[in-house]
Amino acid sequence: MRTPLLFRTLALFDTTGWIATGLFVAIMLVLLPLLHLALPEQSPFYVSSYVIALLGKILCYAIVAVAMDLIWGYGGILSLGHGVFFALGGYAFGMYLMRAIGHDGVYQSDLADFMVFLDWKAYPWYWSGTEYILWSLVLVVAVPAFLAITFGFFAFRSRIKGVYFSIITQAMTYAFMLLFFRNETGFGGNNGFTDFKRILGIPITSPGMRVGLFMLSGLTLLMTLLLCRYLVTSKFGRVLTAIRDAESRVMFLGYNPLWYKLTAWTISAVLCGIAGALYVPQVGIINPSEMSPANSIEIAIWVAVGGRATLWGPVLGAFIVNLAKSYFSVAFPDYWLFFLGSLFVVVTLFLPDGVLGLWKRLRSRVRRRT
Amino acid sequence: MPPWFKKKQQRGFGSGDAGYARLVDNSAVDLSHGVILYLEDITVSFDGFKALDRLTLSIDDGELRCIIGPNGAGKTTMMDCITGKTRPDSGSAYFGQAMDLTRMTEPEIAAMGIGRKFQKPTVFERHSVFENLELALKRDKRVRYSLVAQVDDEVRDRVSDTLQRIRLEGEAERMAGLLSHGQKQWLEIGMLLMQEPRLLLLDEPVAGMTDDETERTAELFQSLAGQHSLVVVEHDMAFVASIASIVTVLHEGRVLAEGTLDKVQNEPQVIEVYLGR
Amino acid sequence: MMTKFLMLLMLLGGSLMAGATLDAALIHTLANGESDEKIRAIQDLGALATPEAVLVLKSLSDDALFVDGEHVFYLNGDQAIDAVTGLALTPIPESSDNVVINNRVRSELNTALSSLKLFDPKPSVRRKAAEALLNDVSPDMLPVLTKAVAQETDAGIRELLLLAVAQINLGSPEASLRLSAVQALENSSSPNARNLLTILLDPAHEPVEAVRRAAQASLKSVDNRLALSDALARIFSGISLGSILMLAALGLAITYGVMGVINMAHGELLMVGAYATYVTQGWFRLHWPQALEGYVLAAIPVAFLSAALVGVILERTVIRWLYGRPLETLLATWGLSLGLIQCARLMFGAQNVELTNPSWMSGRVALPWGLSLPWNRIDIILFSLFVLALVWVLMNKTRLGLFVRAVTQNRAMAGCMGVPTGLIDTVAFGLGAGIAGLGGVALSQISNVGPDMGQGYIVDSFMVVVLGGVGQLAGAVWAALGLGILSKFLEGWVGAVIAKIILLVFVIIFIQRRPQGLFALKGRFVDN
Numbered sequence A: 001m002r003t004p005l006l007f008r009t010l011a012l013f014d015t016t017g018w019i020a021t022g023l024f025v026a027i028m029l030v031l032l033p034l035l036h037l038a039l040p041e042q043s044p045f046y047v048s049s050y051v052i053a054l055l056g057k058i059l060c061y062a063i064v065a066v067a068m069d070l071i072w073g074y075g076g077i078l079s080l081g082h083g084v085f086f087a088l089g090g091y092a093f094g095m096y097l098m099r100a101i102g103h104d105g106v107y108q109s110d111l112a113d114f115m116v117f118l119d120w121k122a123y124p125w126y127w128s129g130t131e132y133i134l135w136s137l138v139l140v141v142a143v144p145a146f147l148a149i150t151f152g153f154f155a156f157r158s159r160i161k162g163v164y165f166s167i168i169t170q171a172m173t174y175a176f177m178l179l180f181f182r183n184e185t186g187f188g189g190n191n192g193f194t195d196f197k198r199i200l201g202i203p204i205t206s207p208g209m210r211v212g213l214f215m216l217s218g219l220t221l222l223m224t225l226l227l228c229r230y231l232v233t234s235k236f237g238r239v240l241t242a243i244r245d246a247e248s249r250v251m252f253l254g255y256n257p258l259w260y261k262l263t264a265w266t267i268s269a270v271l272c273g274i275a276g277a278l279y280v281p282q283v284g285i286i287n288p289s290e291m292s293p294a295n296s297i298e299i300a301i302w303v304a305v306g307g308r309a310t311l312w313g314p315v316l317g318a319f320i321v322n323l324a325k326s327y328f329s330v331a332f333p334d335y336w337l338f339f340l341g342s343l344f345v346v347v348t349l350f351l352p353d354g355v356l357g358l359w360k361r362l363r364s365r366v367r368r369r370t
Numbered sequence B: 001m002p003p004w005f006k007k008k009q010q011r012g013f014g015s016g017d018a019g020y021a022r023l024v025d026n027s028a029v030d031l032s033h034g035v036i037l038y039l040e041d042i043t044v045s046f047d048g049f050k051a052l053d054r055l056t057l058s059i060d061d062g063e064l065r066c067i068i069g070p071n072g073a074g075k076t077t078m079m080d081c082i083t084g085k086t087r088p089d090s091g092s093a094y095f096g097q098a099m100d101l102t103r104m105t106e107p108e109i110a111a112m113g114i115g116r117k118f119q120k121p122t123v124f125e126r127h128s129v130f131e132n133l134e135l136a137l138k139r140d141k142r143v144r145y146s147l148v149a150q151v152d153d154e155v156r157d158r159v160s161d162t163l164q165r166i167r168l169e170g171e172a173e174r175m176a177g178l179l180s181h182g183q184k185q186w187l188e189i190g191m192l193l194m195q196e197p198r199l200l201l202l203d204e205p206v207a208g209m210t211d212d213e214t215e216r217t218a219e220l221f222q223s224l225a226g227q228h229s230l231v232v233v234e235h236d237m238a239f240v241a242s243i244a245s246i247v248t249v250l251h252e253g254r255v256l257a258e259g260t261l262d263k264v265q266n267e268p269q270v271i272e273v274y275l276g277r
Numbered sequence C: 001m002m003t004k005f006l007m008l009l010m011l012l013g014g015s016l017m018a019g020a021t022l023d024a025a026l027i028h029t030l031a032n033g034e035s036d037e038k039i040r041a042i043q044d045l046g047a048l049a050t051p052e053a054v055l056v057l058k059s060l061s062d063d064a065l066f067v068d069g070e071h072v073f074y075l076n077g078d079q080a081i082d083a084v085t086g087l088a089l090t091p092i093p094e095s096s097d098n099v100v101i102n103n104r105v106r107s108e109l110n111t112a113l114s115s116l117k118l119f120d121p122k123p124s125v126r127r128k129a130a131e132a133l134l135n136d137v138s139p140d141m142l143p144v145l146t147k148a149v150a151q152e153t154d155a156g157i158r159e160l161l162l163l164a165v166a167q168i169n170l171g172s173p174e175a176s177l178r179l180s181a182v183q184a185l186e187n188s189s190s191p192n193a194r195n196l197l198t199i200l201l202d203p204a205h206e207p208v209e210a211v212r213r214a215a216q217a218s219l220k221s222v223d224n225r226l227a228l229s230d231a232l233a234r235i236f237s238g239i240s241l242g243s244i245l246m247l248a249a250l251g252l253a254i255t256y257g258v259m260g261v262i263n264m265a266h267g268e269l270l271m272v273g274a275y276a277t278y279v280t281q282g283w284f285r286l287h288w289p290q291a292l293e294g295y296v297l298a299a300i301p302v303a304f305l306s307a308a309l310v311g312v313i314l315e316r317t318v319i320r321w322l323y324g325r326p327l328e329t330l331l332a333t334w335g336l337s338l339g340l341i342q343c344a345r346l347m348f349g350a351q352n353v354e355l356t357n358p359s360w361m362s363g364r365v366a367l368p369w370g371l372s373l374p375w376n377r378i379d380i381i382l383f384s385l386f387v388l389a390l391v392w393v394l395m396n397k398t399r400l401g402l403f404v405r406a407v408t409q410n411r412a413m414a415g416c417m418g419v420p421t422g423l424i425d426t427v428a429f430g431l432g433a434g435i436a437g438l439g440g441v442a443l444s445q446i447s448n449v450g451p452d453m454g455q456g457y458i459v460d461s462f463m464v465v466v467l468g469g470v471g472q473l474a475g476a477v478w479a480a481l482g483l484g485i486l487s488k489f490l491e492g493w494v495g496a497v498i499a500k501i502i503l504l505v506f507v508i509i510f511i512q513r514r515p516q517g518l519f520a521l522k523g524r525f526v527d528n
């Protein structure tokens, strides 16, 4: 007998989990947009568009963090190349955004400005269809998925694990970065895509569009959390964690780890791609530096700070690290790298379970005392 | 070529990925000659050292065979070959009449109906005992199924049956990592039972068990023989004596002697190997 | 009257002393004439090609030729030398104007001066001038060249000059001259000669069949020689790149080989070494400028010790606690690398710092087949061989090496045998870090030294280690050389970026096919 879907969804979180989810929805999807749209700018409760943009960006990062947690926290596979999926998603949607500029570019040409600059006469073949938002959304999912499946299939089939896997993912993102830095690749070289004007005819800087994208990011994060929660509580998740802990035992039970890892890996990559697509219109630019190895490795620290294998932890971690980053870059720009560096060290040495783990430990200690 | 270039621990590529981990009805194994496992001339060498040297061995369906031999005789390596973990340099291994084990991957072999207990107990330490058994249950092992699989009453019944058999009824919700060594051994045996294999390979199953537990294990194995075939590697001679009808002695990768325990124990080479020269 | 007589005497003497004086009329035109006249005078002086003429032209080019009434003179120290007689003028003329020239004259002057280098007393200068000519020779230089050929004593330089003459003669209206020029050019290895010969293949340019055929033959041999020198140059730069990769990867091979530490801060240890070199240079500048040339040598131990010190500190404070947790080590060392980068930024600024090659590391050495190799690259190749030998001796011939290898093979057993494994870890890590520091010295001599310099090498050096297999020094050496040469050849075909991408893809595929080719973990504890 099958349990109805509603019950199964409800069973995904315990009470605390649902309260957290409720709070999240209330703040991100209702309160902040309302405060931004409904209040006059002078009001003390007004939420500025800077805050909306910043939080929207971090929501996208949080999606990436959850996706990373799925593969690292539960699957034990540390990817140092997740930035590439994020960026590919961003570029895929960026192609639509570039096409939507139309004749409003500097050169007022049909082509993107950088193509005019390079003296190209037409869009290269891989740009075809990107003037339709639907096709570019298909690409947002399909391109990261394709890369993840090919790369993952060969890597997992060769049973590359642990640090070796991490290192080759780093090499992968590095190679992609170099590729996208070239002008001839057709994605704007160094400068990437920028100066977007509109989505579906609505100006990208209008408050409505901004809040819309913000809410969409929040909603996507929510869906991501539910999806990942479903995955990790299902038998699939149990097999995945079993692979993390004792891969050969799993094999001798008759499961083929290849497909389990590949599935988790691909889902994770696609989630990153979607996050990238949401990120690009909100920050207004995508360039190859998103693929730099440093960016990818930073994702790991969001997860580690929040707490691996917890799902909510990475969301927390993404917020903590990125809020700290924007605080530091204004207040003490010189010390941001020190802070980030020591975060890496402190978390690995002293907080193996991240902030959530610390919280749980403290709580249980307090409980024991009372 | 540097020695590490050799593909040793690696299974080959492209060996029938399509057939992976399907739910295989292992009653389909062709047992027309009553032989469930047949190894012929298996040779495995590590950097020139022959761990198995033209090993030939056959196990009948329903048999309980004990394999003994001094340390380093190649017992574990033999199991590695049967389960696909190590590819033999030469020789063949057949499961039933038709299944060539040297061409299959570990999950395929497992799905075919060969279960294995490692020398060092290997369970999922961060899963509960219940989950360990549930994961081992003979079911469709594909991703597709795992995404929708639910723990239904049938699963719960099967698990609680097994829990009883391995005497871990009270421990179902405990993390497997918290169990004692002996309990882990039992849990691993329990996982094998959940797999319902035709052939069980057990590498030193009673190491770390009390006499009492050892005795119960012997009973369990004897009750399994008949419907299942068992290959038990053990150093504990009392245990071997209590369960085995036929014993095979391995030494330096070869079969040194085979027969009833009394018979092999009296063979001069065996005495020499065990008592040293 | 008196002066006139003296001048006559001078003239007579001058002809005896091989042109110690110059034609006064010529000099006066040079000083006072119109631009066109000046140009003619420059050409005449150039054709004379005597040391005196050179001095006058040089002063003119330095705006240091003066006119004072009838005297034209230039300064030599605090003496005023008369341009015509070459004698010191006493007293020094009080008021004078320097000779002004416009750009057209100046460019003519430069041409003349550069062809005059062909008459320099130093053979090395002459050789350089002749080599430069081969790539850019114009027909009006023929008279100068002929003269230079006649005077040249060095056979090698003479040959170069003759090739230049032949290049000019290719354009001669006489078929026989052209033919002999074409034949002479068979021995050339200049791309310019190749272009000129190619033109001669075309019947529209070259009516004579025999010349065309000879051109064809010469072209072929030039092409062969060019291809050979190109290939040799590539191999050399490949080896050079390989030696740098090797320096970067050797330390990594040790740290991973011994303790399985994936050290992402390795690139920053290179950076520490490079900055140590910079600081050493600064110290020499301040305190011992006479010995500045030797600062690189002094920097070798300094860089080794400072990088080793940083390494030991990192090991004792952080890495020590993470043994057996490679993924955590990777993240923590990444954090450390960020800290080191920021330290460098705060201490030395975000910009690259200036390092000057000592003179014995700058310049090039010319080899046959038109090959000329930069000294700094050659020195670095030698240096990397030295480091390799050092590491080999340390690992294979010393007690420390024995301990390190023992720990590599079986940590627990080594510990039981009384090897102080903790200390060995620290020392080995310090050693690996120190070797990275040595790599930094080498890097400082050929590339920019800045806070981010290490980041570029980390991916590369991991690729080397991955290809070679860890703990295998020989593996790292071969992998570094192979990757270096391969990447230089690929660069020639597809450009640097694509070459890099191809290499990365190649390494990724390699790992997929031979996972144990990477960190060669053997034994039976790998999986269970």
Ligand SMILES: Nc1ncnc2c1ncn2[C@@H]1O[C@H](COP(=O)(O)OP(=O)(O)OP(=O)(O)O)[C@@H](O)[C@H]1O
Pocket (backbone or CB within 6 Å): B046, B050, B051, B069, B070, B071, B072, B073, B074, B075, B076, B077, B078, B119, C522, C523, C524
């Ligand atoms: N992966 C490997 N690499 C190198 N040598 C190996 C490997 N696996 C096994 N060996 C060697 O092969 C020989 C046989 O090992 P095996 O584990 O099969 O012995 P065993 O009979 O199980 O011994 P024990 O009773 O101690 O478990 C041993 O000498 C061992 O060192």
Ligand SMILES: [Mg+2]
Pocket (backbone or CB within 6 Å): B075, B076, B077, B119, B203
């Ligand atoms: Mg064994």
